Amino acid sequence: RTLCSGNLAVSCSTLDWPALADLSPDARTILFSEGGEGGGTNGAVYLRRISDPAPIHLGDGTGDALSPDGKWALVRHGAKLVLVPTGTGQHRELNIDGAFDNGAAWLPDSRRVIVAGVMKEHGGYRLFVVDTLDENAKPISPEKIWGNGARAFAVSPDGQRVAGMTAEETIALYSLDGSSAVPLPGSVKGEIPIQWSADGASLFVHDPTALPARVSRINLATGVREPWKEFIPPDPPGIYRIPPVLITPNADAYAYNAMRVLSELYVAEGLK
Numbered sequence: 001r002t003l004c005s006g007n008l009a010v011s012c013s014t015l016d017w018p019a020l021a022d023l024s025p026d027a028r029t030i031l032f033s034e035g036g037e038g039g040g041t042n043g044a045v046y047l048r049r050i051s052d053p054a055p056i057h058l059g060d061g062t063g064d065a066l067s068p069d070g071k072w073a074l075v076r077h078g079a080k081l082v083l084v085p086t087g088t089g090q091h092r093e094l095n096i097d098g099a100f101d102n103g104a105a106w107l108p109d110s111r112r113v114i115v116a117g118v119m120k121e122h123g124g125y126r127l128f129v130v131d132t133l134d135e136n137a138k139p140i141s142p143e144k145i146w147g148n149g150a151r152a153f154a155v156s157p158d159g160q161r162v163a164g165m166t167a168e169e170t171i172a173l174y175s176l177d178g179s180s181a182v183p184l185p186g187s188v189k190g191e192i193p194i195q196w197s198a199d200g201a202s203l204f205v206h207d208p209t210a211l212p213a214r215v216s217r218i219n220l221a222t223g224v225r226e227p228w229k230e231f232i233p234p235d236p237p238g239i240y241r242i243p244p245v246l247i248t249p250n251a252d253a254y255a256y257n258a259m260r261v262l263s264e265l266y267v268a269e270g271l272k
Contacts, residue, residue: 017034017035018032018033018034018046018257019032019033019034019035019062019063019102019257020032020244020246020255020256020257021033021045021062021063021064021065021066021102021103022063022064022065022066022073022246023066023246023247023248023253023254023255024066024070025068025248025249026248027050027248027252027253027254027255028049028050028051029047029048029049029050029066029070030047030048030050030255031045031046031047031048031063031065031066031073032045032046032048032055032063033045033046033061033062033063034046040060042060042061042077043060043061043062044057044059044060044061045057045058045059045060045061045062045063045073045075045084046058046063047073047086056086058073058075058084058086059075059084059091060077061075061076061077061078061082061084062075062076062102063075064076064081064102064103064104064115065103065104065105065106065113066086066106067106067110067113068106068108068110069110070086071085071086071087071110072084072085072086072110072132073085073086074104074106074113074132076100076102077093079097079098079099079100080093080094080096081093081094081096081100081115081130082094083132094130094132094135095135096119096130096135096136096137097119097120098117098118098119098120098128098137099117099118100115100116100117100118101115101116101117101147101149101150101151102149102150102151103116103150103151103244104151105151105153105154105155105162106155107129107155107159107176108155108157108158108159109159111131111132111133112129112130112131112132112159113129113130113132114127114128114129114130114140114153114155114162115127115128115130115137116128116145116147116151116152116153116164119137119139122137122139122143123143124143124144125143125144125145125147126139126140126141126142126143126144126145127139127140127141127145127153127162127164127174128140129176138178139178140162140174140175140176140177140178141162141164141172141174141178141181142166142167142181144167145164145165145166145167146165146166146167146168146169147165148208150208150243150244151244152164152165152192152193152208153165153192153193154193154194154195154196154203154204155196156196156200157196157197157198157199157200157249158200159176160175160176161173161174161175161176162174162176163184163193163196163203164193165192166181166183168189169189169190170183170184170187170189171183171184171187171191171192171193171203171205172184173220184203184218184220184223185218185220185222185223186218186219186222186223186224186225187205187218187225188207190207190209191205191206191207191216192205192206192207192208193205194206194215194244194245194246194247195246195247195248195249195251196249197217197249197250197251198249198250198251200220201219201220201221202217202218202219202220203217203218203220204216204217204218204228204247204251205217205218206245208241208242208243208244209241211232211239211240211241211242212230212231212232212242213230213231213232213242213245213256214227214229214230214231215227215228215229215230215231215245215247216228217251228251229254231245231254231256232258233258237260237262238260238261238262239258239259239260240259240260240261241258241259242256242257242258242259243257243259244256244257
C-alpha cells in the first residue's frame with residue numbers, strides 16, 4: 001500500500017502495509033494503521049506529521065479518526081472503541097457494545113463521533129452518534145443502510161447533519177437527531193460521501209470501486225455536480241483500489257491510500 005498526501009500527491013508511505021484512517025483539517029497530520037509485519041499481531045496505530053521524519057506509535061489496534069482539536073484518536077481494539085491521546089495521557093476504553101466498521105467522523109465539538117455498525121439493542125446496520133464522555137450511542141439513520149466495511153459518511157461543518165448511505169446505495173442527508181433523511185440530488189448510485197465543504201454548500205463524493213478515483217463536488221441546493229480531481233499514483237502499475245480518499249474541508253489538500261499487487265511472470269524451458 002502507498003499513502004499519498006498533498007496537492008502534489010507526495011508519497012508518505014512508511015512500514016509495509018499502511019491503511020489510511022484520517023487527515024487533519026490543516027493537512028499536516030495523518031492517522032494510519034499498520035497491518036503488516038510492522039504492526040505486530042494486534043495491528044498498530046500511528047500518527048504521521050508531514051514535517052517529521054518518522055511516525056509516532058500511538059498503540060495497538062486500528063485507527064479510525066482524529067478529533068478536530070487534534071487531542072484524540074478514536075481507535076478500535078477488536079470490537080472495543082478506545083480514545084487514545086495524541087500527546088500525553090491515558091487510553092480510555094468506551095463502554096459501548098457493538099460491532100463497527102473501519103473509519104469514523106468526529107463532530108466539531110471533539111466530544112461526539114459518528115460510527116457505522118451494529119448494536120444489539122438497535123437492530124441492523126446503521127449510523128450512530130457516540131458521546132465519548134457520557135459513553136452512549138444513539139442511532140441517526142434507518143436500519144440496514146448500505147456499507148462496505150469502511151467509512152461512507154461525512155459530517156456537516158455545523159455538526160447538525162451527516163451525509164451517509166441508504167439501503168439502495170444512494171446518499172442521503174441525515175439529521176443528527178434522527179428526525180429526517182433527505183436524498184442528495186445529483187448523486188449517483190454507488191458513490192459515497194467524502195467531505196462536506198467548509199461553507200456547507202457542497203459535498204465531495206466518489207465511487208470507491210473506480211480507477212482512477214474520480215471525485216466530484218455536488219451543490220446541495222441545486223444538485224449540480226462538477227468534476228473536482230482524479231487520483232492515481234504517478235506509478236500506477238498494479239494499483240487495483242484507492243480507498244479511502246480524504247479531503248480537507250477547504251479542499252486545499254488531500255490524502256489517499258493506493259492498494260497495489262505486483263507479480264512476476266516466469267518462463268520455464270526444457271521441462272520433462
